[in-house]
Each structure stands twice: as structure tokens, then as C-alpha cells.
Amino acid sequence: MSAMHCRDFWLFGSEWLEGDRNPRAVSHLAECSACRSLIADLELIRDSAPLLHEEEPPARMWLAIKSQLEKEGLIRQPKKSFLERLFPATAFRPELAGAYLSFLIIAAAALGFHMNSVHSAEQQSLWLADAQDTMTPVAAELGSAEKKTLPALQAPDNDINATLNHNLAIVDNMISLCEKGVRQDPQNEMMRDYLYSAYQQKADLLAAAADSEGR
Amino acid sequence: MGIVARTRRIENGELPEADAIRLAQQGDAAAFERLYQLHHRRVYSLCLRMVGNTAEAEDLTQEAFLQLFRKISTFRGESAFSTWLHRLAVNVVLMRLRKKTGSETSLEEVTEPDEESGGPRKDFGAPDLGLSGSIDRVNLQRAIDQLPAGYKAVFVLHDVQGYEHNEIAHIMGCSIGNSKSQLHKARMRLRDLLHEVERQRARDERQAFKDAAGKD
Numbered sequence: 001m002s003a004m005h006c007r008d009f010w011l012f013g014s015e016w017l018e019g020d021r022n023p024r025a026v027s028h029l030a031e032c033s034a035c036r037s038l039i040a041d042l043e044l045i046r047d048s049a050p051l052l053h054e055e056e057p058p059a060r061m062w063l064a065i066k067s068q069l070e071k072e073g074l075i076r077q078p079k080k081s082f083l084e085r086l087f088p089a090t091a092f093r094p095e096l097a098g099a100y101l102s103f104l105i106i107a108a109a110a111l112g113f114h115m116n117s118v119h120s121a122e123q124q125s126l127w128l129a130d131a132q133d134t135m136t137p138v139a140a141e142l143g144s145a146e147k148k149t150l151p152a153l154q155a156p157d158n159d160i161n162a163t164l165n166h167n168l169a170i171v172d173n174m175i176s177l178c179e180k181g182v183r184q185d186p187q188n189e190m191m192r193d194y195l196y197s198a199y200q201q202k203a204d205l206l207a208a209a210a211d212s213e214g215r
Numbered sequence: 216m217g218i219v220a221r222t223r224r225i226e227n228g229e230l231p232e233a234d235a236i237r238l239a240q241q242g243d244a245a246a247f248e249r250l251y252q253l254h255h256r257r258v259y260s261l262c263l264r265m266v267g268n269t270a271e272a273e274d275l276t277q278e279a280f281l282q283l284f285r286k287i288s289t290f291r292g293e294s295a296f297s298t299w300l301h302r303l304a305v306n307v308v309l310m311r312l313r314k315k316t317g318s319e320t321s322l323e324e325v326t327e328p329d330e331e332s333g334g335p336r337k338d339f340g341a342p343d344l345g346l347s348g349s350i351d352r353v354n355l356q357r358a359i360d361q362l363p364a365g366y367k368a369v370f371v372l373h374d375v376q377g378y379e380h381n382e383i384a385h386i387m388g389c390s391i392g393n394s395k396s397q398l399h400k401a402r403m404r405l406r407d408l409l410h411e412v413e414r415q416r417a418r419d420e421r422q423a424f425k426d427a428a429g430k431d
Contacts, residue, residue, distance in 0.1 A: 010403075013399060013403075014395055014396075014398060014399035014402075017402075038406075040346075041346045041406045041409075042402050042403075042406065044346055044348075044349075044350060045346075045350065045355075045374070045402050045405050045406060045409070046374050046402065048349070048350040048352075048355055049355070049370070049374035049375045050374075050375065050377075051350075051352045051355065052260075052264055052352060052355060052356060052359075052371075052375050053260065053375060053376070054256040054257060054259075054260045055256065055259060055260045055263055056256060056259070057255055057256070057259040057272070057273055057276055058273065061255070061259075061273055061276060061277055062248065062251055062255070064277055065251065065277055065280050065281060065284075066244070066247070066248070068277075068281055069244075069247065069281070069284055072285070074242060074284055074285065075242055075243070075244040075247055075284075076241070076242035076243065076244065
């Protein structure tokens with residue numbers, strides 16, 4: 001077996017670091033302090049490298065990427081709810097949900113009055129369907145808001161929650177009766193007023209529950 | 216899976232990568248974010264180690280992800296997604312370095328005569344040749360900054376990020392042998408650079424000692 005020289009060992013250095021123990025290299029290393037020093041340094045560099053491992057980029061980076069992807073039309077936005085389409089901020093501001101629902105209910109009421117002022121026979125026959133169209137999204141949004149608020153209302157031994165739950169049950173009962181009344185007699189203004197008022201009260205109660213959860 | 220359940224899984228970080236890729240290919244915003252969350256640290260770290268400054272690393276990371284998302288519909292899963300992404304990222308960084316230097320930067324860097332042999336350049340055989348037991352993170356980054364782009368990429372991918380040579384060959388579009396050779400040369404060059412740091416520190420200490428003695 002011929003002896004390995006330093007120059008050969010330098011070329012072999014990376015193999016050594018990967019665990020290759022060529023007998024000639026072993027023999028050379030036993031005799032050569034310079035090559036032992038070389039290997040020690042290379043091992044130190046290799047073992048120190050993971051010190052430079054992962055770093056966290058700033059959070060704004062994703063927002064910038066997302067914004068660009070939206071501009072380029074590469075990402076599809078999730079379908080928004082009825083209320084979110086009308087008032088995008090409500091998705092992120094539960095404490096404002098009551099106010100937005102109030103606005104919606106007033107708008108629905110105004111629409112109802114406007115339609116009621118037209119007394120043609122054809123319009124009368126469409127009243128039931130129109131009333132349903134107006135009531136359904138409001139009721140659905142209230143149901144959705146209630147689901148989100150429900151966990152906060154289930155906290156045990158909480159007087160505020162007990163009162164809110166009690167009042168919600170009363171308002172739900174009132175809504176149920178009024179909806180039934182409107183379906184039976186869609187032109188009954190007083191019944192519609194009661195219904196919108198009941199929706200309004202429920203929205204206020206849910207907003208109060210969301211507020212109490214935030215505290 | 217329903218849209219609500221899927222969104223919840225994505226938000227909770229539970230959606231597997233393969234599902235996130237498939238949904239991102241359909242343009243799902245939450246799936247894009249999930250893929251970003253899975254890989255952003257590694258890509259950013261790669262860019263940071265390659266260019267050595269945070270502002271440029273942010274810019275490059277952003278560019279790499281944008282390219283990824285623009286091309287995601289073409290991903291067919293022939294290679295690992297992370298390998299594909301890293302290949303994109305390395306290309307983005309190398310392109311930037313090429314623009315900076317105004318010349319082509321390839322894996323086959325022009326090497327100095329001593330490096331061709333793979334051997335130590337100076338002071339060979341000197342008794343104080345070894346590095347002093349530990350390497351400061353800042354000095355290591357400074358030394359990496361001075362490496363040619365090709366060496367730097369292989370060193371960062373292998374020694375810092377833990378990729379195997381066959382993966383690096385795929386990422387860099389080179390042979391496994393080439394990856395090994397570049398890594399060895401990168402380490403040898405780093406050794407020279409770190410020695411220079413130590414020599415400079417020793418000179419500074421001697422000078423400080425002389426200055427102090429002069430005052431007395």
C-alpha cells in the first residue's frame with residue numbers, strides 16, 4: 001500500500017467527512033498533524049452551520065404576497081355571507097354586529113312599508129313571497145350570529161349569561177309567533193312591526209352577549 | 216369535506232401538504248396561506264444566508280413564493296414539493312446575484328489555483344492552524360457572504376438546511392459529484408476566511424495591548 005500525501009488527502013477530505021475511512025487516509029492522518037487540523041476545522045465548520053438555521057420572516061410578508069396574488073387574480077376569495085357582502089367589516093367586528101343587524105332590520109322594515117303602499121291585486125298576491133325574501137336572510141344571519149355567540153352564553157354560574165339566555169328565549173318565542181303571523185297575513189302592518197322589533201331585540205341581545213364575551 | 220370543516224383544518228394548521236397543494240391549484244386562498252406557513256421559514260432562511268441582509272432576503276422570499284403560486288397549477292408531484300420550491304428559490308437568488316455581479320454565476324465558479332487542488336492555501340503546516348474551538352454565528356455568516364454564489368448555495372442547502380447531495384443535485388440542476396465537490400470547496404474557502412477573521416482579531420488584540428502599554 002503506497003502512502004497518501006497531503007495533496008491527495010485534501011482531495012479526499014470531503015469523503016472523510018462523510019464517513020469514508022480509507023485505510024491510506026487513516027494512516028496518513030495518524031502521521032500528519034496539518035491534515036488532522038484541516039479535518040478538525042472542516043468538521044467544526046460543518047457542525048457550526050446549523051447555528052444559522054431557520055429564521056422567521058416578518059408577518060407583513062404574507063400580506064404582501066396575498067395582496068399581489070389577489071391583484072393577479074390567482075386566489076379565489078371564500079364565499080361571503082349575506083351580511084358580510086353588505087357590510088364587510090362585520091366579519092371582523094362582532095361587537096358591531098348588533099348595529100349592522102339593526103340597520104338591516106330597519107331597511108327590511110322600510111322595504112315592507114314601501115311594498116305595502118302598493119295595493120294592486122297582483123302585488124298583494126306576491127306579498128307572502130316578498131315577506132319571506134325579506135325575513136329569511138335576517139333570520140339566517142341572526143341564527144349564524146347566535147351560533148357564534150353560543151359558547152359565550154354557556155359559561156356556568158354567570159348571572160349575565162343566565163339573564164341573556166332567558167331574554168333570548170322570550171325573544172325567540174316572540175319571533176316565532178310573529179313570523180307565523182306574517183305568513184298568515186302578510187299585509188298586517190302591526191304584525192310586521194312586531195316581527196322587526198323582535199329581530200331588533202334579538203340582535204341587541206346577541207351584540208350584548210358578544211360584548212360580554214370580549215370583556 | 217365541507218367548506219367550513221376544511222377552512223377550520225387549514226386555520227388550525229392541520230391540512231396535509233398534499234391537500235393544500237390540490238386546493239391551491241384550485242385557487243383556494245387559505246390553502247395558499249397554509250403552504251406559505253409550511254415553508255416560509257426555510258425559504259426565507261435560505262435567502263437570508265445567500266444574500267446576508269434581511270431586506271433583500273424578504274424581497275427574494277416574496278418573489279420565490281409568488282413564482283411558486285403562479286406556477287402551482289403545473290406542479291405534478293414528480294419531485295417533493297419542498298424540493299421544487301427550493302429549486303425556485305435558489306434560482307431566484309442566483310438570478311439576483313447574477314444581476315448584481317453583472318455576469319453569469321454558475322455552479323462552475325472560477326476558482327483560485329489553490330482551490331483547484333482542494334488544499335489549504337496559506338500557512339499550511341503552521342502550528343496555530345486550527346480554528347479556535349468554536350465559530351461565532353456572526354463571523355460564520357460574514358464568511359458565507361464572501362463565498363461565490365454556487366459554493367454558497369450548496370453549503371447553505373447541505374450544511375445549514377440539511378439537504379442530501381441527491382436533493383441538492385435536483386435543486387441546483389447539477390450532478391451529485393458536482394454538489395459534493397462544490398461543498399468541499401465551500402468549506403475549504405470558509406476555513407480560509409475564518410482563519411483570516413482569527414488572524415485579524417489577534418492583530419487587533421496585539422495592537423490594543425501595545426496601545427495600552429504605550430499609555431503606561
